[in-house]
Amino acid sequence: MNYWLDLFTGTTWNEFQKSGSTISGFRKRMRNAAAKVQPGDILVCYLTGVMRWVGALEVVRATDDRSKIWSDEDFPIRFEVKPLIQLHPEHGVPMLELEGKVAFYTGPKDRGKFKAFVRSSPNRFTNPKDGELILSLLKQAQTSPVARPVDPKKLARKPLYTAEQKKGKTTVATKVSVPDSEEPEEQTGKSTAMTEQEATATTRHTEIQYNLLALGVDMGFDLWVARNDRSKKWQGKTLGELPRMVSELPTQFNEATNRTIELIDVLWLKGNSIVAAFEVECTTAVYSGLLRMSDLLALQPNLEINLFLVAPDERQDKVEQEILRPTFALREKPLAKVCGFISFSKLMEKLDGIRKLGLATSLKPDFLQKTAEYFAEDDED
Numbered sequence: 001m002n003y004w005l006d007l008f009t010g011t012t013w014n015e016f017q018k019s020g021s022t023i024s025g026f027r028k029r030m031r032n033a034a035a036k037v038q039p040g041d042i043l044v045c046y047l048t049g050v051m052r053w054v055g056a057l058e059v060v061r062a063t064d065d066r067s068k069i070w071s072d073e074d075f076p077i078r079f080e081v082k083p084l085i086q087l088h089p090e091h092g093v094p095m096l097e098l099e100g101k102v103a104f105y106t107g108p109k110d111r112g113k114f115k116a117f118v119r120s121s122p123n124r125f126t127n128p129k130d131g132e133l134i135l136s137l138l139k140q141a142q143t144s145p146v147a148r149p150v151d152p153k154k155l156a157r158k159p160l161y162t163a164e165q166k167k168g169k170t171t172v173a174t175k176v177s178v179p180d181s182e183e184p185e186e187q188t189g190k191s192t193a194m195t196e197q198e199a200t201a202t203t204r205h206t207e208i209q210y211n212l213l214a215l216g217v218d219m220g221f222d223l224w225v226a227r228n229d230r231s232k233k234w235q236g237k238t239l240g241e242l243p244r245m246v247s248e249l250p251t252q253f254n255e256a257t258n259r260t261i262e263l264i265d266v267l268w269l270k271g272n273s274i275v276a277a278f279e280v281e282c283t284t285a286v287y288s289g290l291l292r293m294s295d296l297l298a299l300q301p302n303l304e305i306n307l308f309l310v311a312p313d314e315r316q317d318k319v320e321q322e323i324l325r326p327t328f329a330l331r332e333k334p335l336a337k338v339c340g341f342i343s344f345s346k347l348m349e350k351l352d353g354i355r356k357l358g359l360a361t362s363l364k365p366d367f368l369q370k371t372a373e374y375f376a377e378d379d380e381d
Helices: 010-018 030-036 114-119 126-143 192-218 255-261 286-297 315-322 342-356 367-371
Strands: 003-006 023-026 042-048 053-063 077-086 161-167 169-174 221-224 266-270 272-281 306-312 339-344
Touching: 003 010, 003 114, 003 161, 010 042, 023 030, 023 367, 030 077, 042 077, 042 126, 042 161, 053 126, 077 126, 192 221, 192 272, 192 342, 255 286, 272 286, 286 306, 286 315, 306 315, 306 342, 306 367, 315 339, 315 342, 339 342, 339 367, 342 367
Parallel strands: 003 042, 272 306, 306 339
Antiparallel strands: 023 077, 042 053, 053 077, 161 169, 221 266, 266 272
8 A cells, every 4th residue: 555645726625625526536647647546546636835744635547537636727637546544734733743754854955845746646646655744643633623824815815717719710718827916025134035035046056057057058059147146157167168158149030039138047059040939937936037038939939949948856736837827828839748847856966967978969859848847738638
């Protein structure tokens, strides 16, 4: 028997319960992971946004059930389940209670990130004892409930909405997101801790840029680094002075295009062609990089180019939410279909393997397409 993470929002948890609590579902892109779920396994239910563990479901069997359960998504990869525990969000087990007790939350450094464990589901607990612990805490919460208030706005959040888009004479339904507004930063009296946090993000940004540039050199490409980052240094090396760095962009683009792409964090170039473009995002404002990618495609709609947004593991949900905004999702060529997400950890893991095996010179750029995750809806059969 295995324990698996099953993610819900407050809205989808409520809809699941109203439907009878007998069918749990996952997105189509999680088909491969879901194929490993077996009868008798336990789905441990976690509410995103409010960060509460609220239930445990025993898997009965995979099912082709197509009944309408959730209002905004189908979650077509479905399992018949037997509910073992179901809690109201106010009585759920707070994630904070697991600090230092589970593999994905070993201490304060994992807070909010949780080693990227809660970013998608189904996700198998690598340590079954973690699942056992949460199940025991859920049982305690069921027996001796403790009410803890939850933010009603976070509880009611709907991550995806349906919008309609004209394609020729046909109207097509498309999933889009409407992200919550970011909390504004205090403009005065910034703490030393915030300054240190910003410095850390800046350093990490430069490190990732440097590694992407170095890989591009090893693969035999010319390089471009954002104009405002050319003087930055990593381990004593100035980004703008790395080998094969060009000082001017390809000349076949118009001025508007060049002004758009000259601030893209990293470009790999071959002659006058852009082979790949990377935006590196370390803060919550991931939309700035996506806007540049979208502007590039709007200016050059026939351009075939590999686009990637590289960000911390814990920002995956934010990237998905932003890339599915209507302005990106309702394009003729939706950004989510052509711009892939690569997490920092996955990128560095790949780079370490490439360097150890000396594979860079034999790689083709499309290896990154297999590494990246794309959030576009699969085309219907």
